[in-house]
Amino acid sequence: MSEQSNSNGSGYIIECQDVNKWFGEFHVLKDINMKVKEREVVVVIGPSGSGKSTLIRCINRLEEHQEGKILVDGIELSNDLKNINAIRRETGMVFQSFNLFPHLTVMQNITLAQRYVRRRPRRDAEDMARQLLQRVGIPEQANKYPGQLSGGQQQRVAIARALAMQPKIMLFDEPTSALDPEMIKEVLDVMKELARSGMTMLVVTHEMGFAREVADRVIFMDSGRIVEIGTPEHFFENPSHERTKLFLSQIL
Amino acid sequence: MTAKYSRTDDFFVNTADLSARRPPPRPQNTAVQILQLPAVIVASYLVYIGGTIFFWNLLNDFPTVLAILVKILASKVGIHLDSLDAFLDIFIVNIANVVEAGWLGFLVAFPYIIYSMANGLLVQWRTDIPIYRNIVFLSNITQSVFLFAVIVGLYTLMLNVKDNTQIPINWNVVSRRFSVEVSEGPDFNTELTWLKDIPLVGDSLADAAILRPGTATRALMTGVINTLRAVLLALVFSTLLGIFVGIGLLSNNWLVRNLSTIYVEIFRNTPLLVQLFFIFRGLLGVLPTSPRDAYKFGDFYLSGRGLNFPKVLTTDTYPYFLVSIIIGLVVGVFLWRWRLKVQDETGKPANTLAWFSLAFLGLGAIGLGLAFALGGSPFKLDYPVLDRFNFSGGSRWSSGYLTLVVGLTLYTGAFIADIVRAGIQSVSYGQIEAARAHGLTSNQTLRLVVLPQAMRLIVPPLTNQYLNLSKNSSLAIAIGFYDLYNVATVVQNQTGQAVALFAILMGTYLVISLLISLLMNMVNRSLRLKTR
């Protein structure tokens, strides 16, 4: 349901071309070139400070890149208000710290953006919300407040909230890093189901198991540069770059 | 510099140097871009000036023309505006001011508007982003419109004020002579002879018109000094009282604790003005006003006029005493540091305070003895002596001054007490337990563990209370004490220059507030926890 259809026929739904970003003097993204196809699941891994979160946040304009071009579904990310809004409608984001609105119930959290951005009537929005809650496995929590839910449940609500906008792409910024080990599984299960259903996903995570199981490609970033892009099999069994080898030896 | 793809677009290994960095692109800020478009700026001004000149007559007649148009249109519709002529007169005067302010607003905001439009258009030409959707353009235009509105608003008000005040605004009010009795503080009708002693600028300062005796500036200076006298004293006392009561709020003596709470609740919940009136009219006001009937405590006389007490004057032998005190101070500081070193190296208790006091007081006593030996006491007291109607000699704190200091102390002290309590309570009990477990005494725990941490929480709200205290001192006008605000009001009554005086008044208070904030910020910064 996007306003602007994919204008170039290359089939890539996210494209980054020579993207560079600075925070003041600090060069945080260096010459990023990457492409994501539709229905693809791409996992971005790397040590902290490597710029993975920044990259993902640049894609839906939570951060501004200074050089280079980012195209989402053929729409270029620029100072054009219309483009920014369109891109934000196409992408859904799930944050590390959930960022649910604590003063609204779960139902209200999910329906808020639907009603005010997509202009859906309340009934339809609530129906969609119930469907999504069912999908993520917690339909009985609809009228509770986020503070009453466990961390895993909150993150699943966050996923449902993002899905309610029916985006084409889902961006995940370390979705399980703030969860207790018991709850990581339930969130990962939802993400796996999402991947299986054909959603384009760009996931920044430390969960290597997830990457191995579900990813189509793995991007390894370090110090702001993309070091290696490969398939999970290749990446985990037989990495090419020295830096990749070093990193994997430290975490596996 | 593009990265090298070693395989397809989908998979790749980066063989370039991973650590190289590039400097950021040139900052895209406003100032630089304005400099980038000087031609646009110059052109815009030419257009503006040219247009103004060309249409000058039209602009001048614009308000009248507008009024006539409105009248004609209204009469066509059937409304007769003759009765509204008076209204329109006022309206027209104000419209003229609005228009004039509008031109000023344009003058200032025009370049910014032109720059935003030019930038937006350039971007549109280059990259297809329509100007009305360009978020950079939108934010620039919002700011420039806001700037325009603010300038128009403020300037219109200023022009209206200028039109409507009967007495023309004259900023020379500060050098006009005027006469009023300000019964305390430094006399502003005398020459400031010490000005000449200032090197370099002394002579020109001494001749300055605004510093001559009897001018409004001198009166205002007297007012400032009065304010500072009250504020500084009240600051010190209220802090002491606040600390004392704050500790009392946490005492394990039920009586002390509850009495402190009662004190804090009463003085926080009643308005300061009521307290001042009660003290001034109810307590000091019922004292006999005639000096003859004043209450006598030794050489202190308390009457309805105030507190008369002996003034301390210095004699010829004072310098000896002063020098020995200073030497005592210096020696004391050295002893302090030496004792700390001794404690570091040998572990013996430092007793810094004892040694410091020994040095200071000892040398002071020597100095005193020296002074006596050489010619008598270094101080002499000027006792207040009862004349027929009044006291002569001695110094006097007027009842207004007493009221202000006592009232401010009690009022602010209550707030400070609560702040101190909150600060001390914020130190988690585990800290105290750990300290006691290590064998530190109660006193040491308080001094070394609790207070340093509590201070961090206490200082910011304490700053706030100090600022409030300095602002509350302006209530002196209600009790007749000639602080800055009262003097300014008096000057304004005499000279009618409300605008100028209020500007000076508000400026002075802002400066005082700023000084207090800066000082307390320095204290705050020195208390900051060092984190990673």
Next chain:
Amino acid sequence: MSEVYHRPDETFYVAPKEPPPSRRPPALTIGPVGWLRKNLFSSVSNTLITVITVGLMAAFFYELVTWSVAKAEWNVVNNTMRLMMVGLYPVDQIWRIELIAILLVFLSGLGLGVWGGNARGFFIIALMIIIAALFIPIGAEKIEPPPIRFLITPTDAIGPVVFVGDKDDTVRLSVEPIDDNAIANETSPFVGFIENSPGSSSSRALWNNAKAQVVAGTLDLTNYNLQLTVQLLDRSGKVLDEQLSTPTRRRVNFEFKLPADGWYYVQVLRDETSEAIYETVDGVQLPIAPARTLPNTGYAWIRIDGVDTMSSQVADVEQRTKTYGEVPAIQCPSAAECRRLLLEENTRFEGARSFSAFLKTQLDPFLQEIIVSLVVGFAVMLAAYSIGNFAKQSRNPSSKKAVSRVTIIGWIIFFPLSWILLSGFKDPDSVHPFLRLPEVAQSLWGGLILTIVLTFVSLTVAFPIGILLALGRRSKLPIISIFCILFIEVVRGVPLITILFMAKFIVPYFAKSMSDTELLIRLLVGLTLFTAAYNAEIIRGGLQIIPKGQIEASQALGLNPFATNAFIVLPQALRAVIPAMMSQSVSLFKDTTLVSIVGLFEFLGMIELIVNGQQIYRPYQREAYLFVGVIYFIISYIMSSLSRRLEESGAGTVRKMRKA
């Protein structure tokens, strides 16, 4: 198995089957003794502090209580109650203010019921106060009225004393001679109401004169020979009873019984001719030879008991006229000897008042004035609280929602409604007959109601302005944020009084059409801007604690900045700063006193006017300011307790997200 457990110092040990019974702690550590030991006497220094503090406090409270009861003159409060509460509002329109007060109490009760916690304690205390306030006047009725005194000197007699009385009341009159000791005494020898006709013929002036003469030695009080005729007259001047006092240096008492309800005079005549007097010689009373007769002279107190001092309150005067008729005209024996007791202004309490006199003459009138409003207010608040509480606890969530909606709407329309009620319409006839409220000029508003109006209007109008300023201060657009920062810092850096003065003098210059603005409006503008700046800082604090992630999440969802602020940021921020806002409101309530300096007569200003403007009340500054202080204290204390309760119930924190 009785020896199962060994002594505890052995290496191996098995406990008995049953644990030993619990014992109570040692007697000296529990109960009131234990409490005392722990709290007051736990250590030497503590004991010392306790002793000193108790001593100081006892002395202080003793002084305070004896002053309030025995010496303070609280009539300044009783007589001027209406002025203090509503200022110069026209008397016949006061019902409008009463209506506003009832609405306010009702809405407060509703709010308390719906959102407040358990307010039972508050109502119980209020109920106890009201019961006390009801019983004291009843008890006071039974108390004997305090005596009234006049001074008789050789040259001054008293004229008729007018009073009202009921059938079978007993009026006692006594003549108390004064001797050297009494007059030379420093302290006031008399207790009771002293008639205080103005000028040199007042009892106090005569007393001071005599005292001065005795001290100077020019007056000898041993010549005592007062022969007085005491008469009781009815309102037409007919003598009902007459008694004679003989010259003795001891007190002489007379009693009169009133035959019916109505006005009466008591008249004391000096008999100019003197009869022979007696002197005691060797225990035998002998008449003194006419050559040695002394003139009818002496100093004595005439004391009248059983007569109420009369109130000068309008309502009481009306009641009195209705019951007993108009004040009769006085016939004086001669113009110079005519001093009459009529109005309460003519009497002043001297000396140390007894507690019963305090109850009857000070507390009783005060309570009678306020008891009706207390009872009505309490009933209304209780009713509203019950409604609110009932709705809160009912199972039906929509009823709770309905009641809280009604409350909020009630509060919102309360402010403009009360403004309209207070000010009325300029042209009453043009409005619907039901709403025909004549206009009351704002210059007539005053007293406590004006304080409340100032507080509420400033708070309400400053609220949105404060939000805008706080958001503007955090804006990324530098010009807007600089403007907001400048405005906030300048307004916060100058004293409120300068802003009010500016508002009063400079605002009219802003536009010629504004030069006729009412002072109230001008000061409201100043007060509102001041409050808005302080509110902005408080709201900024609330905005700062909202995690940045919230805003990012709403941006990621595509919400525009306006929606983000309205639905996400502001609800959380405002909820977080409620306690701080409440304490700011208390501050504002106290700061409204400053408008009295610029000429608006709110509560404190009204007191100032009364106590400084009217000569008669000028000596009573302490009582007036104490009363003012107590009222302000009560209201502020209630408001800050409310905010403390709110804070404790968790309203003041951003709703925490439970971490996994």
